[in-house]
Amino acid sequence: MTPPARQSTREQRRRQTRERILGAAIAEFTSSGMAHADIDTIAAAAGVAHGTFFFHFPSKEHVLLELEAREEARMATEFGRYLDGAPDLASTLDHVVALITGLERRLGPSLFKEFLALHFSPTRPAADEWTDHPLIVLLVREIERARGDGKVPPEVDAFYSATFFLLGVYGVLTTTSNTDSRGAMLTGLVTTALRGLEAR
Incomplete structure (x- = not known):
């Protein structure tokens, strides 16, 4: 079983990643519009892999x-x-x-x-x-x-x-x-x- 401290650290990292993706996506939407926003651009700005975007936001x-x-x-x-x-x-x-x-x-x-x-x-x-x-x-x-x-x-x-x-x-x-x-x-x-x- 995973110790509570490790779960807490993992959850904190997950929240931080989600916040970075959200911020990068909003910046991309603002500059390009949602329809033309590029997921790869958002992922790169957030410092995550392409698939990580979809893990947090379908x-x-x-x-x-x-x-x-x-x-x-x-x-x-x-x-x-x-x-x-x-x-x-x-x-x-x-x-x-x-x-x-x-x-x-x-x-x-x-x-x-x-x-x-x-x-x-x-x-x-x-x-x-x-x-x-x-x-x-x-x-x-x-x-x-x-x-x-x-x-x-x-x-x-x-x-x-x-x-x-x-x-x-x-x-x-x-x-x-x-x-x-x-x-x-x-x-x-x-x-x-x-x-x-x-x-x-």
């Missing part, structure tokens, strides 16, 4: 799924802390916009579009439910809380409201590059969403 799409999971967890943690301050609904929606635009800045416009294309792809490798995405779960809960407080009408569907709002944000960011135009559109999107949510 496909290039799985690299983006890993990135998505990490970014969603990071944004949800930040959003959860923000919600602890009990902000109003307008501030909450503004903060969601700031989180997503911050993600676009971190990834860069090209990788951000790849990220969203896979997120909404019908051939996405991992089938999942909306409850697997913590940012939307938190936004749905916040709309439900506002509905419970009487600030949102009881007939409002929190899931659809949150989904359409997020789709609107993604749509603006992926189709509008002019900073002034997109800023005005995002402000208008928040205003429109609030009108649909406010108690009548």
Whole structure:
């Protein structure tokens, strides 16, 4: 039987290798796009054999799924802390916009579009439910809380409201590059969403 210390060292090396591959793959996706990214280039940059890439990630799409999971967890943690301050609904929606635009800045416009294309792809490798995405779960809960407080009408569907709002944000960011135009559109999107949510 392998001693626990040796298993721990092996697991640590495995995690380090995975991190190197992930970093190299993201860099390659950023420069070449996911479709044209070269596995040999990624493997060489990570200092591993070609087959080692596939040991850690069955496909290039799985690299983006890993990135998505990490970014969603990071944004949800930040959003959860923000919600602890009990902000109003307008501030909450503004903060969601700031989180997503911050993600676009971190990834860069090209990788951000790849990220969203896979997120909404019908051939996405991992089938999942909306409850697997913590940012939307938190936004749905916040709309439900506002509905419970009487600030949102009881007939409002929190899931659809949150989904359409997020789709609107993604749509603006992926189709509008002019900073002034997109800023005005995002402000208008928040205003429109609030009108649909406010108690009548």
